[in-house]
Amino acid sequence: MKSSSTGRRRKARPTEGGRVTRPVVLALAVLLVVVSTVTGYLLLSHENDLAAAVSPAKDPGPSAEPEWDGRTKVLGDGSTSYTGPQEGTLKPVRLKPGEKPPQFVVFSWDGGLEGSDHLFSHYRELAKQYDAHMTFFLTGIYLLPKAKKDLYHPPQHSPGAAAIDYATDEHIRETLEQLRAAYEDGNEIGTHFNGHFCGAKGGGDWSVQEWKSEIDQFYSFVEHWKTNTGYKDIDPLPFDFKKEVTGGRAPCLEGQKNLLKAIKGYGWRYDASSAGDFQIWPAKKDGVWDFPLQMLPYESGKYQGLSMDFNFLYNQSDGETQGNPAEFPKWEQQTVDSYMAGFNRVYYGSRAPLFIGNHFEDWNGGIYMRSIDQVVKNVCTKKGVKCVSFKELADWMDVQTPQTLARLRTLDPAQSPDWSSVVK
Numbered sequence: 263m264k265s266s267s268t269g270r271r272r273k274a275r276p277t278e279g280g281r282v283t284r285p286v287v288l289a290l291a292v293l294l295v296v297v298s299t300v301t302g303y304l305l306l307s308h309e310n311d312l313a314a315a316v317s318p319a320k321d322p323g324p325s326a327e328p329e330w331d332g333r334t335k336v337l338g339d340g341s342t343s344y345t346g347p348q349e350g351t352l353k354p355v356r357l358k359p360g361e362k363p364p365q366f367v368v369f370s371w372d373g374g375l376e377g378s379d380h381l382f383s384h385y386r387e388l389a390k391q392y393d394a395h396m397t398f399f400l401t402g403i404y405l406l407p408k409a410k411k412d413l414y415h416p417p418q419h420s421p422g423a424a425a426i427d428y429a430t431d432e433h434i435r436e437t438l439e440q441l442r443a444a445y446e447d448g449n450e451i452g453t454h455f456n457g458h459f460c461g462a463k464g465g466g467d468w469s470v471q472e473w474k475s476e477i478d479q480f481y482s483f484v485e486h487w488k489t490n491t492g493y494k495d496i497d498p499l500p501f502d503f504k505k506e507v508t509g510g511r512a513p514c515l516e517g518q519k520n521l522l523k524a525i526k527g528y529g530w531r532y533d534a535s536s537a538g539d540f541q542i543w544p545a546k547k548d549g550v551w552d553f554p555l556q557m558l559p560y561e562s563g564k565y566q567g568l569s570m571d572f573n574f575l576y577n578q579s580d581g582e583t584q585g586n587p588a589e590f591p592k593w594e595q596q597t598v599d600s601y602m603a604g605f606n607r608v609y610y611g612s613r614a615p616l617f618i619g620n621h622f623e624d625w626n627g628g629i630y631m632r633s634i635d636q637v638v639k640n641v642c643t644k645k646g647v648k649c650v651s652f653k654e655l656a657d658w659m660d661v662q663t664p665q666t667l668a669r670l671r672t673l674d675p676a677q678s679p680d681w682s683s684v685v686k
């Protein structure tokens with residue numbers, strides 16, 4: 263079992279993003295009243311969502327979304343609206359006996375800021391071009407103006423503190439545009455939470471209650487950008503964050519244990535915070551799909567490393583965000599080769615979904631971004647491949663039989679089975 267996945271795990275530290283950030287510490291007051299009101303509504307609405315998500319298990323048709331009257335409903339302060347079920351997303355279908363599963367590939371982005379690098383729009387457009395959907399894990403404080411940062415009360419840190427920079431007002435505006443377009447293109451908006459705290463006093467040290475506070479504040483920021491920014495000229499976003507956000511990735515992949523307990527009341531479908539696993543078919547953990555980053559063959563299989571830009575950086579330039587430029591072409595090729603080796607292993611093998619996580623960054627001259635560009639072009643065009651969001655994958659997993667899922671779970675990544683013995 264898993265023999266094809268073993269290997270030395272040199273320096274492949276299961277973490278992400280920590281080095282690009284710097285702490286900002288300031289103190290002020292918070293609108294607890296707003297937060298607690300929002301929480302009450304959240305709990306109610308998510309119980310309904312949960313019931314809806316559980317019911318269609320027998321019939322692999324569209325999920326039991328409450329009947330929509332065809333009218334746009336503006337929500338709250340006009341920051342968001344409900345415009346009906348999202349269009350253009352994957353219709354989940356149960357596998358027929360003997361059918362080979364599609365090769366799912368999920369590209370996911372931590373942060374989701376449209377900054378001066380314009381990487382959010384770049385990947386949104388690339389996805390569109392290659393008929394792919396992606397998951398954008400939005401950082402909640404990217405919709406909170408810096409002038410209002412004291413509204414954020416991070417667990418174990420002073421009000422307004424964050425380990426990442428707040429967005430400029432202009433970038434908030436541009437991020438809103440991209441969120442709107444991303445949703446309309448069929449992509450998923452998830453959460454990367456707020457302050458991006460890692461290590462001591464980060465998510466790994468947070469209680470269940472503290473994680474809930476972080477989640478409630480995420481919803482509060484993204485649902486009140488209109489009040490907080492004062493932008494009256496921008497239309498409400500075309501989706502309801504309470505329905506749209508059904509999973510996330512914890513900063514630095516820290517704290518999943520308490521996070522999984524914290525998300526119970528919100529009706530979330532999956533979590534992508536696991537610190538890494540082999541390329542095997544996913545299972546549920548605490549009632550939600552566990553979609554981890556995965557161990558890929560690095561440097562022609564000399565060892566296995568995680569499917570994330572930070573981990574390539576860590577191995578190639580010892581975590582220096584700008585290493586030796588003479589090495590960039592070689593490192594870029596190594597990165598593409600690792601992704602492709604991981605892809606080919608399952609594409610010609612077990613068909614376990616491939617998960618790739620990345621940030622919008624320019625490390626080592628932008629080689630990790632260019633690597634993803636190449637991988638998208640290489641894999642999303644292949645026969646039988648579906649480049650989907652985590653939410654679409656959760657939908658698909660949910661309509662398969664438990665027996666099929668259990669048999670898929672027994673496959674080694676490179677094992678190409680007789681599908682009639684797996685899918686019955």
Ligand SMILES: [Zn+2]
Nearest residue numbers: 279372513514
């Ligand atoms: Zn991150």
